[in-house]
Amino acid sequence: MILFIVSVSRRYSIAVSMSGALYTAIPLLVSILTFTSYIALGNTLDVATALTSLALFDLLRFPLFMLPQVINHAYFYTLFGDDAIKMLSNF
Numbered sequence: 001m002i003l004f005i006v007s008v009s010r011r012y013s014i015a016v017s018m019s020g021a022l023y024t025a026i027p028l029l030v031s032i033l034t035f036t037s038y039i040a041l042g043n044t045l046d047v048a049t050a051l052t053s054l055a056l057f058d059l060l061r062f063p064l065f066m067l068p069q070v071i072n073h074a075y076f077y078t079l080f081g082d083d084a085i086k087m088l089s090n091f
Helices: 002-040 047-089
Strands: none
8 A cells, every 4th residue: 555655646747847847838839839839820929919928928928828737736636535534534
């Protein structure tokens, strides 16, 4: 039981680390992909459009960050929910 908890905790820690890396990388990737797609469709990217888009991407940073966090917490509670109840009922 303890080895299972340690292995699941390790996997959870790795998932949280990857989530932190995604939090750092997603706004940059979204900006680059959006601007590349905009230019590839034949539009010209001017300063006003770029700055407005960057402001909107900054507003989306928190929701984009919370999605992986919610997934990580849901995964964690599905794994440990029953075990935590069993362990607490033994005390």
